[in-house]
Amino acid sequence: MPTHKITLIPGDGIGPEVTAATVKILEAAGKITGASFEWHTHNAGADAFAKTGEYIPQSLYDSVKENKVALKGPVTTPIGGGFTSINVTLRKKFDLYSNFRPVKSLPGIKTNYPNLDLVIFRENTEDLYAGLEVMINPDIAQSLKIITRKGSLRIAKSAFEYARRHGRKKVHAIHKANIMKLSDGLFLKCCKEVAAEYPEITYAEHIVDNTCMQLVMNPFQYDIILTENLYGDILSDLCSGLIGGLGLVPGANIGVDASIFEAVHGSAPDIAGQDKANPTALLQSAVLMLHHLEETATADLIQKALERVYAEGKTLTRDIGGTAGTTAFSDAVVAALSA
Ligand code: ATP
Numbered sequence: 001m002p003t004h005k006i007t008l009i010p011g012d013g014i015g016p017e018v019t020a021a022t023v024k025i026l027e028a029a030g031k032i033t034g035a036s037f038e039w040h041t042h043n044a045g046a047d048a049f050a051k052t053g054e055y056i057p058q059s060l061y062d063s064v065k066e067n068k069v070a071l072k073g074p075v076t077t078p079i080g081g082g083f084t085s086i087n088v089t090l091r092k093k094f095d096l097y098s099n100f101r102p103v104k105s106l107p108g109i110k111t112n113y114p115n116l117d118l119v120i121f122r123e124n125t126e127d128l129y130a131g132l133e134v135m136i137n138p139d140i141a142q143s144l145k146i147i148t149r150k151g152s153l154r155i156a157k158s159a160f161e162y163a164r165r166h167g168r169k170k171v172h173a174i175h176k177a178n179i180m181k182l183s184d185g186l187f188l189k190c191c192k193e194v195a196a197e198y199p200e201i202t203y204a205e206h207i208v209d210n211t212c213m214q215l216v217m218n219p220f221q222y223d224i225i226l227t228e229n230l231y232g233d234i235l236s237d238l239c240s241g242l243i244g245g246l247g248l249v250p251g252a253n254i255g256v257d258a259s260i261f262e263a264v265h266g267s268a269p270d271i272a273g274q275d276k277a278n279p280t281a282l283l284q285s286a287v288l289m290l291h292h293l294e295e296t297a298t299a300d301l302i303q304k305a306l307e308r309v310y311a312e313g314k315t316l317t318r319d320i321g322g323t324a325g326t327t328a329f330s331d332a333v334v335a336a337l338s339a
């Protein structure tokens with residue numbers, strides 16, 4: 001097996017803590033399976049600005065371009081002013097059009113929805129989320145929602161291809177085309193066209209507000225959720241709540257020339273620097289990355305160790321009712337690798 005060169009973006013807030021825990025577990029797993037990694041660390045955001053004068057240093061772009069794979073901690077986005085979202089900038093720069101977020105229950109966590117297993121495919125480059133905004137005058141702000149045929153077709157193809165390859169049965173396109181008849185209408189038209197090429201997969205359409213209620217009443221009716229950027233952002237947090245919270249749900253941003261793996265959660269400044277964060281979401285993002293790198297044995301070893309720690313329920317972090325810190329939890333996962 002070759003050494004995998006991976007760009008590591010620690011981020012800020014809880015980012016450095018969860019990335020350090022994740023790297024520690026991958027290194028320990030690699031020692032068992034023979035996988036080896038070379039981490040090229042480049043940071044982005046306010047920390048990077050303080051050091052280099054750039055929010056995203058050129059060296060980070062160059063590194064991702066060369067390695068094609070990055071593991072990324074959360075980077076704080078200032079609310080209502082300040083610099084443009086680093087996350088959005090990276091997704092646009094590398095055209096990471098497909099944001100893939102598996103929402104799967106872990107053993108031992110008490111929730112109202114045991115054994116939930118659904119996948120969200122969120123378009124990642126356009127929609128209101130692109131942040132194309134202007135002040136028309138001091139009292140009127142305008143935000144542009146751009147939906148394209150190209151963007152909609154390629155995210156729909158990712159979702160249906162995934163369904164076919166992984167034996168998933170249903171794809172629901174989530175929209176608000178009753179109100180946004182042109183933009184969401186175009187999105188739906190594209191989803192329908194792609195669905196026609198996958199006759200073995202059931203295709204349905206749900207309106208986003210109804211979807212929120214349906215997800216809370218009976219999330220098991222969903223298999224794959226296919227949606228635009230903003231609805232996908234909101235539904236992802238909702239779905240993470242169904243299985244135990246933001247500390248758990250991983251994500252992959254897949255593009256043509258590069259892929260960046262990161263958790264759904266943000267930088268959680270309320271618990272940063274206190275050894276309280278749950279690294280599971282980033283660790284499971286790293287497991288998605290290992291599958292992407294075809295390091296299946298290492299991916300499976302880590303996932304099994306993680307599930308063992310959850311099933312035992314002795315060393316869990318505070319967000320899911322335990323008392324362990326980030327370090328103790330990740331040490332327990334390392335120990336479970338060779339258990
Ligand atoms: P963003 O705008 O970057 O998406 P957000 O407003 O969605 O951020 P988060 O930073 O994701 O917010 O945090 C939301 C809540 O979830 C906070 O109370 C935070 O402490 C908690 N949280 C998020 N991630 C984790 C984690 N890995 N472990 C424990 N708690 C977490």
Ligand code: MG
Nearest residue numbers: 237264265266
């Ligand atoms: Mg969020």
